Amino acid sequence: MGRKNVNILIVILVSFFLLLAGCSSKSTENASSKDKADGAKTPDTFIYGIDGDPGNAVNVISTGDRYGLMEIKTIYSPLYMYNGKDNVEYFLAESMTASEDFLTYTAKLRKDVKWHDGEAFTADDVVYTYEQMLKEENGGWARSQLIFNNQPVKVEKVDDYTVKFTLPEVSMGAFEALGNIFIMPKHVYEGETNIANSPKNATPVGTGPYKFKEYKAGESVTFEANQDYFLGAPKIANVVYRIIMDANTATMALQKGEINAFAIQPSDATKFKDSKNVSLKPYDEGRVGYLAFNLSSKAVQSKEVRQAIAYSLNRDEINTASYVSSDYYVNAYSILPEKATYYTDNVEKFKTDTKKSKELLASAGASDLKLKLGFTANNPIQQKQAAVIQQNLQAAGITVELVGMDGTxxxxxxxxVHTDFDMYLGGYIMGIDPDTFNSLFVTDSTANYMHYSNPKVDELFNQGRVEKDDAKREAIYEEIQQIIIEDAAFYPLVTNKRILAIDSRIKGIEEAGLVPVYTFEDMSKLSYE
Incomplete structure (x- = not known):
């Protein structure tokens, strides 16, 4: 669903396009390599299998799909990555400091950064990037997170290595909102009137650990090490994102050593259980998978009906069927993942109670209820979720028609606004600060696909954004979580882990950092043993 279209939002409908595609890869053993002291060969190429094609043109303003963003992270750098209040990783910025009134944020920039074409990185590039992100016509994924009470942040160059951000009003989520945006080269794009479709996107110039080398449609994207990378030259000379649309083909390629990494399904984890060549690295992306209601549909506009459906569901059954093992998921109860600030599970959990469900349906006069459930047809996780949900609701006397659709x-x-289905399955990866979730639930917000509206929730989100006292702010967001779940327009199912299956020879994974969406926070740290 779209969170790269709102706030830092990476709302991702996890869709796996299982189209048959042959693996035209050569074995990594045959990839170019360098000599060890003992005469053995060490591969100098890291091949990552991906089940989507990022295309031949990416840019930091409008690119928003997972694999396009992985390519962006490989080529470009942000000022910093906000991973939590006590976990900020600085890249192009050395520091970001808020004023006492929280209306001004000052970024001090590194002075040792070069663009891939050799030009110096300066504050001009930062100001230019944020200005382009704010232009509505550019369709920037982060534009909404730079708007505060309908007014944009003001971005000014103080000197060549200092940038000042001035907010129109206090926003306690601003530190996160202002980060995680990748900086583009002003000297390359200046004068472009349509950045999203600029021919310059086909040959991107960044400051990141790898330089763009080649794109082959439907096959691969290749990068070469940036020896002048400001955090140190990458330890692996080449990176290839190899496009393998079929999960079985990719799994076989990994087993044969033809690729070095691939994100696998939980059902495939047993294939690598005893492998000496492949290690499994499950990690938390902060994703919340859910069942939501389409409140455009009259069938589910009654709160009693939605609560009845919630009491019919069995999270344990749904999640065990979908994710196989509790090693790969935890039950979700809130709109926030556990890693988010102010997360609480002190909410109504709707423990499975078929009798209560039937009583609520009777009270609502909703006998013989027939509903349609929309889901991504070729997503194996959603297929299983939908099947169990159908069974759960049938036990309560609710008939569910499954409506499988193409993910797009x-x-x-x-x-x-539609009535093609009454409920739908989805998932999102948002930010850390709970204010970044407001676009999903505030009335008429850009990603409020439920068409949910509760004036109290709207009011609380507005209060939470400007409240400076931490304890008061925590209470506000706890109440938001409680109200939304009690309203039962949104039923959290799961916080699942992404399972990276990776060549056991690859070291530096912890240093590179496994993070949401991009996989690695800094690929320059990866190496062969």
Whole structure:
């Protein structure tokens, strides 16, 4: 669903396009390599299998899909990555400091950064990037997170290595909102009137650990090490994102050593259980998978009906069927993942109670209820979720028709007012500060695909954004979580882990950092043993 279209938002409908595609890769053993002291060969190429094609043109303003963003992270750098209040990783900035009134933030920039073409990185590039992100016509994924009470942040150059951000009003989530945006080269793009479709996107110039080398449609994207990378030259000379649309083909390629990494399904984890060549690295992306209601549909506009459905569901059954092992998921109860600030599970959990469900349906006069459930047809996780949900609701006397759709079509349908289905399955990866979730639940917000509206929730989100006292702010967001779950327009199912299966020879994974969406926070730290 779209969170790279709102706030730092990476709302991702995890869709796996299982189209048959042959693996045209050569074995990594045959990849170019360098000599060890003992005469053995060490591969100098890291091949990451991906089940999507990022295309031949990416840019930091409008690129928003997972694999396009992985490419962006490989080529470009942000000022900093905000991973939590006590976990900020600085890249192009050395520091970001808030004023006492929280209206001004000052970024001090590194002075040792070069663009891939040799030009110096300066504050001009930062100001230019944020100005382009704020232009509505550019369709920037982060534009909404730079707007505060309908007014944009003001971005000014103080000197060549200092940038000042001035907010129109206090926003306690601003530190996160201002980060995680990748900086583009002003000297390359200046004068472009359509950044999203600029021919310059096909040959991107960044400051990141790797330089763009080659794109082959439907096959691969290749990068070469940036020896002048400001955090140190990458330890692996080449990186290839190899496009393998079929999960079985990719799994076989990994087993054969033809690729070095691939994000696998939980059902495939047993294939690598006893492998000496492949290690499994499950990690938390802060994703919340959910069942949501389409409140455009009259069938689910009654709160009693939605609560009845919630009491019919069995999270344990749904999640065990979908994720196989509790090693790969935890049950979700809140709109926030556990890693978010002010997360609480002190909410109504709707423990499975079929009798209560039937009583609520009777009270609402909703006998013989028939509903349609929308989901991504070729997503194996959602297939299993939908099947168990159908069984759960049948036990309460509710008939559910499963409506499988193409992932893109489902996403587009969710963004419109429609009655094609009454409920739908999805998932999002948002930010850390709870204010970044407001666009999902505030009335008429950009990613409020449920068409949910509760004036109290709107009011509380507005209060939480400006409240400086930490304890008071925590109480506000706890109440928000409680109200939304009690309203039962949104039923959290799961916080699942992404499972990276990776060549056991690859070292430096912890230093590189496993993070949401991008996989690695800094690929320059990866190496062969």
């Amino acid at each position: 079509a489902l996403s587009q349908k969710m963004q419109s």
